[in-house]
Amino acid sequence: MRDEDKIELSHGDGGKLTHQLIKEEILSRLDSPALLSLGDAAILENFSGRLAFTTDSYVVNPIFFPGGDIGKLAVSGTVNDLAVSFATPLYLTLGLIIEAGLSFGELRGILDSIAKTAKEAGVKVVAGDTKVVEKGKGDKVYINTAGIGVVSEGRHPSSIQPGDKVIINGEIGSHGVAVLSSRQGLDFSTTVRSDCAPLNDLLNCIRDLPIRIMRDPTRGGLATTLVELSHMSNMEIIINEEDIPILPATQGACDMLGLDPLYLANEGKVVMVVPKDMTEEVLIRLRSHPLGTRAAVIGEVTRKASYPASEYDGHVFLKTVIGGLRPLGMLTGEPLPRIC
């Protein structure tokens, strides 16, 4: 097929065209012995111990954006969900829901990106599924990835303590701004590129350190993630506005669009809570990795004070540059749909 040819409904009928599509476009790119078997499930030998298992669907619009595409996102996002759970990501499944009319060129671009990102992250795509829906019943392509990782003995989250520090590996909001800037109808240009990247190699650098907990602040942004952490630990978290890394171009785009970068999606960021005496060591190691050069301590954990908070808001406060204390809730009433 030429790049400008289109996927048709019959590519999803489960028959000859489906087999052809899978063999010629997908299997040829994702070189995996397990995937090449014709069986209904991949068989993975010699597992032992604790498994991590996760899934995410990706519906980002548009499917190509500065710094990435839906394929890179679908691999990175699921790899990161495993990595922040202290797991070593190993295997992915790939579920494609293609809207009839997607060009073979677009599909190939996405599949190449999936293959490249999987190789970079050291994971194998071992099983997949391809469906095709009518034009007007999808949006080019939606992707689901599920992932399996192994969790080594002794690696698990531990209780957050007062005095612990909150660290992030770099600038916030880049993914959100990059995707928004490439949306039809949003007439602004920016140099910001998505931070979309697999983080497992970065997190390998600190795997022997006693990190309390890690999260990737995707949909809902840094603020929503901190509220989740505050909730589950029953602790208060104070972050300092002036310490939060952000690109001037991201801040500029947020000012122009009236968006709060604390609520913008990130796809290559990790927030971690670490014991105070580990802070320097964690920072040094993160900063020695290309994905952590701008790592910074952005706040700390304190005992819960008596500020009232609703069920879905936590005890998270932002010390603003001008000295105020602003309570942060979860993202609400500000829909930025299809950001990941």
Next chain:
Amino acid sequence: MRDEDKIELSHGDGGKLTHQLIKEEILSRLDSPALLSLGDAAILENFSGRLAFTTDSYVVNPIFFPGGDIGKLAVSGTVNDLAVSFATPLYLTLGLIIEAGLSFGELRGILDSIAKTAKEAGVKVVAGDTKVVEKGKGDKVYINTAGIGVVSEGRHPSSIQPGDKVIINGEIGSHGVAVLSSRQGLDFSTTVRSDCAPLNDLLNCIRDLPIRIMRDPTRGGLATTLVELSHMSNMEIIINEEDIPILPATQGACDMLGLDPLYLANEGKVVMVVPKDMTEEVLIRLRSHPLGTRAAVIGEVTRKASYPASEYDGHVFLKTVIGGLRPLGMLTGEPLPRIC
């Protein structure tokens, strides 16, 4: 929320409304300790040995049909992919892509069905993801499930041999006809209900028998599945039209619509190849289970003859009732989109 309230885009923003939706609608139904943790991945303890890992997306239209719904299908389909791979299904992930405008009543119906079917199949939903897309960019709801199972020592497919028998556990084509009959614009009524069901309990009855290989003939139907088996084994398969179980109502609908039941989707059927001397034992055991009462031998494996076949057609032949020998290829040029 009342049943007639609608899902809105902001239910997918990753913030407060997303958390509320997940907690109040999903977690409340799918009672699983692993799912209830707020972490990014479920942690599953004490695995050892061989794992089976699979995924499928479900885009069936309409989402409710006689005999089932997209939720029942999403659990059954993935459980069956594991079960026919000789695995014991254990854990599922659940990825929802909801079109804005889906009613809470519809969502609840599907989630109840997922919970009921998972309980029936003995599997746990341990991780999930919920996205919302704009009206006109989806079709009520698409579901992805990924599944993990364990494969006991010594359980694996083995080579198909000449003389082996081909067995199916019941009537073909019911799922395809049931879904088609409930499509808008297709003006026919039928008593046929989808066969959609988890098959792991049925297959447990024969788990100690030396089954060569198993497949669930879903999209593409029985004929496409047999062509796949013929391809991978490099053997010829001859099936007898008069031995293939089919409901008179299914045959009637096929005659009326000009469809071939050999190419209609099944969602509660398994095709297996068994050594000849095991045939009776397998049949007795299958027939003793509610999902196998109409189990039948439908054909046998022979050495490949010299009939020419294209790359995507196999060496599968149908002995017709009137004595002819019809070659069967994969489904082609007959798109029945969104059947599963």
